[in-house]
Structure formats: structure tokens, C-alpha cells
Amino acid sequence: MRCRRASEKHIISALPALVVSALIKTGRSYTLxxxxxxxxxxxxxxxxxDxxxxxxxxxxxxGLDVRREAGAAVLLYDLLRLVVRWAATAGVPVKAAAWREALEVLADDTGSPGMCMRAGSALVAVLHGFEAPVLVLLDELQALLQPTVPRGGEQPLGVEGAGYIRDNVLRAILVDSPPSMLLAVTGSSMALVWTALGAMPVNGVAPLYQVHQVDLPSKSPPGAMERLLEHSLQRWRLQQHRKQVLRLLERAGDSPALFMTMVDRWDAAARxxxxxxxxDAYIRSKLFREAQKEWMLGLAHWTDADRGRLLDMADPLIGADFEQDGIVDPSLWRFLRPNLKKTYSGRYYLADFTQRQLLRAVIDRGGKLRKSWTGLVGPGLTLAQLDFGWLLLHLGEVADYLLGLRRRPDINPDRIRGVKRLGKLLQDLATKAEEKLPPGDSVADRWEALNAFKQVLDSPYNAGSRRWYQDEGRGRKLKSHRDLLVFFLxxxxxxxxHLRPSDRRKRVAVNTVxxxxxxLDMPVLELAEQVRSGMSRLAPVTIKDAAAAADAEDEEWEEFEEGEDEDEYEEELEEDEWEELEAWGGGEKGSGRGGRAGGAATVCAIFGGRSANRSGCQISSSPWPPLSAPTLGRRSGPVAIRRTATAGVLLRANAHIHRVRVTAAYQAPPLIM
Structure with a gap:
């Protein structure tokens, strides 16, 4: 269309700009x-x-190439300087008046009166004044909307300057550019970009409808990742490391961009x-950081309640109700809609499991923006397995709540939607399990011969279930394979x-998930789809009720000794940090702070950034984010806080339920990014 209409002289407004829109690690910058x-x-x-x-x-x-830390005037001045220098170097003629205006602005000091408006006006004039066809590729657009102003040692957003750039500069470029100037944009915070488009003044032309949206898929087509594997082996000459590269492919899910960058960094880190x-370290140190950049700026002004409802997009069983909750404006909905699927209840969830986990990296339970990534990643878990772990949480809660032999007497499964389909799912899984279980004299014997069953039964988090199993369950109430399966789930x-940080080294998360x-000898993605389908008819309120009941009636809390030393807990966290440093080939355990600094420097050369020290304070020499325990259902330490279902509220147990008191000394210190 742009080629067809490029010769038109008299048009009402600029021809639509191209917006390369997509979620995280989908190749937006490469495409642009x-x-x-x-x-x-x-x-x-x-x-x-002709x-x-x-x-x-x-x-x-x-947008990241311009100075943003000294306010909007300096940002626009710097951007104007780049455009003028390019035009002079590329030999692109500019209208004389626009060129003269730009040179006059650049001849003045950035602190001159009215510099913000002068630089903005000159920038628009130069872009509109090109006398030869120009394709403008603008990456990191969101950075132009983030001028900061120094104030008391801090760098808060310059709100007035950001508003001027959005409403006067970017809007003018979108709506008034000549047909010979083609504009294509993208950014690493598309939520903020789309929100800005929707917030621009709509007098005359609404900029939100002055763009042509190109949505990149979150998932690669079938066979693409396998072809990419062969390409990467040849590109980096890694044929002798095929096994390790194949493992990185598994960890990358269906994202070619994530796989290629991960292999590149692995090769750069001396393999x-x-x-x-x-x-594990890459996902925490790079991927989760990118997720924060993607979402946080666009969600910073939201309430906790609205962010909590948006987090429901990460749950394929619950989903977010955009129509009833009204949590998304038309601009953000336009960004999200191509990446969503619909639940049976008419709610929406992110179609790609990688994107679901990245949203969890940004929004904590209760709708708070995350300041640490504690409780998100178990060692060795792929993003697909981690996503299945959340499904497993739901399945264990719902199966026990509706069809378990310990369910509350006031629960009538026959009157709850979706129970019949859930029962069929459990029976199908139990039938498959019966074929795979080790031989034994009884149903219980066969399940007890399964190592995974013995491990979770012996877990300190199942002390109450273990007592019930020994006193009432085994050989009495638990008779069928489905009964044992529900109990196992x-x-x-x-x-x-309820996992704790020390479980990292025991691979408890991986073994359980x-x-x-x-x-069942089934691929994770295949089993996850079967579980999701079997639970799909359950109403969201049923799933939330089951989660609340599991919290309120839980007897399987960790039993810590009174007054356990806080240093032991910190040592566990430090042990995890050393493991991550060693994964990158940096630092030597026992080398003291010198060794730690060396390891940090190694990783800093790759990523840069900051991390938390022992006390939770920031240290600029280390790039590591706050350490993550392999916990799916809680934040950090031994205290479990419910997921989205209960908006972060720790429910009280019934009076007859015994809970072991967890000492305050053992709780994790706050980790701030």
C-alpha cells in the first residue's frame, strides 16, 4: 500500500506507520x-x-542511543543531532528552512530557554523535510518516552517532557509525515508503546488507528527449531557439543530468538x-530482566488488583476476564489479543507457555510488581516443565477438593460443572499409571514401589498426609488406582x-514436576494439554475455591526447630549463588570476596546489571538478580502465599488444624532489584 500511494501529493494524513508488535524473545528488533x-x-x-x-x-x-537522564530537552537535542548527522553523511537533501532550523538549534547549548520545544520542532521539521525517499527504522521506541530528570540523587521520570514527546513530537511524525517517508517502529516494552499510542490526542486523526500492526508469532512453526539446531551447530562449530546444545534447545521452548542468544552466550562463556x-542462570539474569523491561513500565500506574487480574493471563485454567473486569484499554488489548487463547468460560490466557512464565516474572501474587524472582525457577526445569508445574498444583488441589477421599462433607461434586470431565481425566491417567507401575501384591504396594511416590510421601511437607495414609488410607480408604493417584497428586x-531454598541441591522441584x-511415559507438553483439556470445563471459581481450601486446610507445613539460626538460611542462598557463578565459569568457592568479585566480573562482562548481597542491599559489582528458590506456590522462605487465585491473601486455617509456627529468623530477607 505504501508503494502504491507513495506518489500521492494531497492526502489527509500520513500513511500508516508499521508497528512490529510481539511479546518477549520473538525477534522484533531482528525483524525491524x-x-x-x-x-x-x-x-x-x-x-x-521511476x-x-x-x-x-x-x-x-x-531510543537507547540518546541521552535520557537529563530531561526531554537533552533527549530531543541528542536525537536531532543523530538525524542531522545521518542526513549529511547519507547525502539526503532536506528542505532549506528545516535544515537551517536544525542547525540553529544544534548551535545552542542544551540548557538554552525553550530547548525542549525548539529541538522537538526542528526534529519533526527535518523528518518531514526529507526531499528523497527515506525508510526510518525506530527501535526501542519506549525509551523516547522515558526522559528522566536528576533530582536529589534520583532519576524520576520527567512527566511533562515525556508528555510533550508523546503528544507533540511522535504524534506529529505519525500523522503528518509525507508519503516519501516510511516509518517502522518497535520496542522492548510494547505494552508501554501501545499505551502511549492510545494516550495520544485524537483530534483530527487518532494515532492508534494510524498504524499498521504486524504481529510476530510467539511460537515457531513445526520443525523450525530442529532446523535451527543444525544451523547453530554449524555456525558456532559445535558439532562435538551436540548434547549440550540440544539441552539449550529444550530450555528455549519454541523461541528461536531465545535459543540463538542462549547458544551465543553459552559459547562466549567458554561452553x-x-x-x-x-x-537457569541465563533465564534469571537475562530473560526475566527482559520481561521486566517489557511489562513494568506499562503496568507501573496500575493498581495491585488490576495487575492481579492481568496475571490470570498466565493461568490457562482461569484466564483473565477483560470484558467484565475492564482492566485493559483498547490500545493494550490490541497488543495482547493476537497472543491470547480463550478458555471454555470465555476468559483469555497467553497461548505460549514461555510468555506465561515471563508474566509471572513481572507480577507477583497479589498484583505487586516483582522486586525479586524468588520462587520462580527450579534448577534444571525447562519453561515448559515449569508451566506444567503450575498445572500440577491446580490438579492436585482440584482433584483432592472434588474427588479425594478427604474432601469436605459440604462438597457435592455432582452439582459442580466440569467434574465429570475431570473424573474421566483422572481415570484415564490412573489406567495408564496401572500399566506402568512396578509389580506388587496390592494397589498400595505397587504405588509404594514407585520412587517418586515414596519421595513425596516422606517429604516433611507431607507429614499430615503421611500420618493419614498410615492410619486410614493404606489398604482401607485408598483402594483403587484412581484413589492413589489423587492422593499422590x-x-x-x-x-x-512449600519448597525451601535448600531443596535446590536435591532436585526436589524437578523430581516432583x-x-x-x-x-506415564508421556512428553510434558502432551500431558499438559491433556490435563488442561480435562480441567477446562471447571469454572474459575471452583479452581480458586480448591486453592483456598488447600491453603486453609493444609497440615503439611515445614517443621523447623524453634530459633533456627538465620545464618544457615543465608548460607543456603549463598550456596545457590556460588552454583550459578560456577555455571558461568566465574569465581572459586572458598576464595573469599576476591573470588566472588572475579566471578561477578565475568558475568558482568556478559550482561552488566546488579544483584543483591547477603543483606539484600544492592552491590554494583554483581549482575545477579535476587536468588530464586525452586518454589512454585509461594514467595520465599517457608511461608506459602497463595497464587493469583486468592490475590496473595494468606488464609487462616480452621481452629482444629495444627500449624507449626515458623520462626521469623528463618524468613528470607527482602531482596530488592
């Missing part, structure tokens, strides 16, 4: 820099030699032997909901 120019070049090959866009020049801009430890839920797929 490489695919967009290639597609345009291919189209122009079929046009006549087409107005023939010989088009490409101007690449990046550490412990690939899983490297991947509830015990798995208890383990995942993978117990059912290993027993």
Missing part, C-alpha cells in the same frame, strides 16, 4: 532491522524505475559443562507449594 528492509526491497524490484521510492535510504534509530546451571502439590510424566 533485517526483514522490513528486505521486504521493501523485494517489492520495489517489481516497481518501475517509482517515487526507488533508491530509498534507510535511517536506523535506537560451561553444566548446561542446566547455565540455562495432592502430595505433589504440597511439595511444590517430572514424576507424573515419567510414570
Amino acid at each position: 532491522r533485517n526483514v522490513v528492509p528486505a521486504v521493501l526491497a523485494e517489492v520495489l524490484r517489481s516497481q518501475p524505475p 517509482h517515487p521510492l526507488q533508491g530509498i535510504k534507510v535511517l536506523q534509530l535506537n 560451561p559443562k553444566n548446561t542446566d546451571a547455565f540455562a 495432592r502430595m505433589c502439590r504440597n511439595v511444590l507449594a 517430572m514424576a507424573l510424566p515419567a510414570l
Whole structure:
């Protein structure tokens, strides 16, 4: 369309700009820099030699390349300088008046009166004044909306300057550019970009409808990742490391961008032997940081309640009710809609499991923006397995709540929607399990011969279930394979909901999450889809009630000794940190602070950034984010706080339920990014 209408002289407003829109690790910047120019070049090959866009020049801009820490005036001045320098170097003619205005602005000091408006006006004039066809590729657009102003040692957002850039500069470029200037944009915080488009003044033309949206898929097409594996082995000459690269492929899910960057960093880090430890560290140190950049700016002004409802998008069984809750404006909905699927109840969830876990990395239970990533990643778990872990939590709670032999007497499963389908799911799983279980004299004997069953039964988080099993369950109430399966699922839920940091080294999270797929000999994604389908007819309120009941009636709390030393807990966290440093080949255990600094420097050369020290204070020499325990159902330490279902409220147990008091000394210190 742009090629067809490029010769038009009199149009009401600018032709639509191209917005490369997608979620995290989908190749937005690559598409903007490489695919967009290639597609345009291919189209122009079929046009006549005198087409107005023939010989088009490409101007690449990046919002991160300009100074933003000294206010909007300096930001616009710096951006104008880049555009003027490019035009002079590329030999692109500019209208004389616009060129003269730009040079006059650049000749003045950035602190001159009215510099913000002068620089903004000159920038728009130059872009509109190109006398030759130009393709402007603007990456990291959200950075232009974030001018900060120094104030008392802090760098708060310059609200007035940001508003001017959005409403006067960017809007003018979107709505008034000539047909010979083609604009394509993207950013690493698309939520903020779309929110800004929706917030622009709509007088005359609404900028939100002045863009052409190109949505990149979150998942690669079938077979693409396998082809990418072969390509990466040849590109980096890693044929002898096929096993490790294949493991990185598994950890990357369906994201080609994530896989390629992970392999590149693994190769740059001297190919550490412990690939899983490297991947764990990479996900925490890079991927979760990118998720925060993607979402946090767009959600900072939201209430906790609204963010909590948005977090429901990460749950394929509950989903977010955008229509009833009214939590998303039209601009953000336009961004999200191509990446969502619909539940049976008409609610929406993120279609890609990787994106679901990344949203959990941004929004904590209760709707708070996360300040640490404690409780998100278990060592060795792929993002697909982690996503299945959340399903397993739900399945253990719902199966026990509705069909377990210990369910409350006031629960009537026959009157609850979706129970019949759930029962069929459990029976199908139990039938498959019966075929795979070790031989034994009884149903209980066969389940007890399963290592995974023995491990969760012996877990300190299942002390109450173990007593009930020995006193009432075994050989009495638990008679069928389905009965034992439901009991096993509830015990798995208890383990995942109450893990502590020291369980990292015991691979408890991996063993628990993978117990059912290993027993049934099913791929995780296939089993996850079967579980999701079997639970899909349950109403969200039923799933939330089951979660609340599991919290309120839980007897399987950790039993810590009164007054346990806080240093022991901190040592557990430090042990995890050393494992991550060693995964990158940095630092030597026992080398003191010198060794720690060396390891931090190694990783800092790769990522940069900050992390928390022992006391939770920031240290600039380390790039590590706050350490993550392999916990799915709670924040940190031994205290379990419910997920989205109960908006972060710790429910009280009934009076007759005994809970072991957890000493305050053992609770994790706050970790701030």
C-alpha cells in the first residue's frame, strides 16, 4: 500500500506507520532491522524505475542511543543531532528552512530557554523535510518516552517532557509525515508503546488507528527449531557439543530468538559443562530482566488488583476476564489479543507457555510488581516443565477438593460443572499409571514401589498426609488406582507449594514436576494439554475455591526447630549463588570476596546489571538478580502465599488444624532489584 500511494501529493494524513508488535524473545528488533528492509526491497524490484521510492535510504534509530537522564530537552537535542548527522553523511537533501532550523538549534547549548520545544520542532521539521525517499527504522521506541530528570540523587521520570514527546513530537511524525517517508517502529516494552499510542490526542486523526500492526508469532512453526539446531551447530562449530546444545534447545521452548542468544552466550562463556546451571542462570539474569523491561513500565500506574487480574493471563485454567473486569484499554488489548487463547468460560490466557512464565516474572501474587524472582525457577526445569508445574498444583488441589477421599462433607461434586470431565481425566491417567507401575501384591504396594511416590510421601511437607495414609488410607480408604493417584497428586502439590531454598541441591522441584510424566511415559507438553483439556470445563471459581481450601486446610507445613539460626538460611542462598557463578565459569568457592568479585566480573562482562548481597542491599559489582528458590506456590522462605487465585491473601486455617509456627529468623530477607 505504501508503494502504491507513495506518489500521492494531497492526502489527509500520513500513511500508516508499521508497528512490529510481539511479546518477549520473538525477534522484533531482528525483524525491524533485517526483514522490513528486505521486504521493501523485494517489492520495489517489481516497481518501475521511476517509482517515487526507488533508491530509498534507510535511517536506523535506537531510543537507547540518546541521552535520557537529563530531561526531554537533552533527549530531543541528542536525537536531532543523530538525524542531522545521518542526513549529511547519507547525502539526503532536506528542505532549506528545516535544515537551517536544525542547525540553529544544534548551535545552542542544551540548557538554552525553550530547548525542549525548539529541538522537538526542528526534529519533526527535518523528518518531514526529507526531499528523497527515506525508510526510518525506530527501535526501542519506549525509551523516547522515558526522559528522566536528576533530582536529589534520583532519576524520576520527567512527566511533562515525556508528555510533550508523546503528544507533540511522535504524534506529529505519525500523522503528518509525507508519503516519501516510511516509518517502522518497535520496542522492548510494547505494552508501554501501545499505551502511549492510545494516550495520544485524537483530534483530527487518532494515532492508534494510524498504524499498521504486524504481529510476530510467539511460537515457531513445526520443525523450525530442529532446523535451527543444525544451523547453530554449524555456525558456532559445535558439532562435538551436540548434547549440550540440544539441552539449550529444550530450555528455549519454541523461541528461536531465545535459543540463538542462549547458544551465543553459552559459547562466549567458554561452553560451561553444566548446561542446566547455565540455562537457569541465563533465564534469571537475562530473560526475566527482559520481561521486566517489557511489562513494568506499562503496568507501573496500575493498581495491585488490576495487575492481579492481568496475571490470570498466565493461568490457562482461569484466564483473565477483560470484558467484565475492564482492566485493559483498547490500545493494550490490541497488543495482547493476537497472543491470547480463550478458555471454555470465555476468559483469555497467553497461548505460549514461555510468555506465561515471563508474566509471572513481572507480577507477583497479589498484583505487586516483582522486586525479586524468588520462587520462580527450579534448577534444571525447562519453561515448559515449569508451566506444567503450575498445572500440577491446580490438579492436585482440584482433584483432592472434588474427588479425594478427604474432601469436605459440604462438597457435592455432582452439582459442580466440569467434574465429570475431570473424573474421566483422572481415570484415564490412573489406567495408564496401572500399566506402568512396578509389580506388587496390592494397589498400595505397587504405588509404594514407585520412587517418586515414596519421595513425596516422606517429604516433611507431607507429614499430615503421611500420618493419614498410615492410619486410614493404606489398604482401607485408598483402594483403587484412581484413589492413589489423587492422593499422590495432592502430595505433589504440597511439595511444590512449600519448597525451601535448600531443596535446590536435591532436585526436589524437578523430581516432583517430572514424576507424573515419567510414570506415564508421556512428553510434558502432551500431558499438559491433556490435563488442561480435562480441567477446562471447571469454572474459575471452583479452581480458586480448591486453592483456598488447600491453603486453609493444609497440615503439611515445614517443621523447623524453634530459633533456627538465620545464618544457615543465608548460607543456603549463598550456596545457590556460588552454583550459578560456577555455571558461568566465574569465581572459586572458598576464595573469599576476591573470588566472588572475579566471578561477578565475568558475568558482568556478559550482561552488566546488579544483584543483591547477603543483606539484600544492592552491590554494583554483581549482575545477579535476587536468588530464586525452586518454589512454585509461594514467595520465599517457608511461608506459602497463595497464587493469583486468592490475590496473595494468606488464609487462616480452621481452629482444629495444627500449624507449626515458623520462626521469623528463618524468613528470607527482602531482596530488592
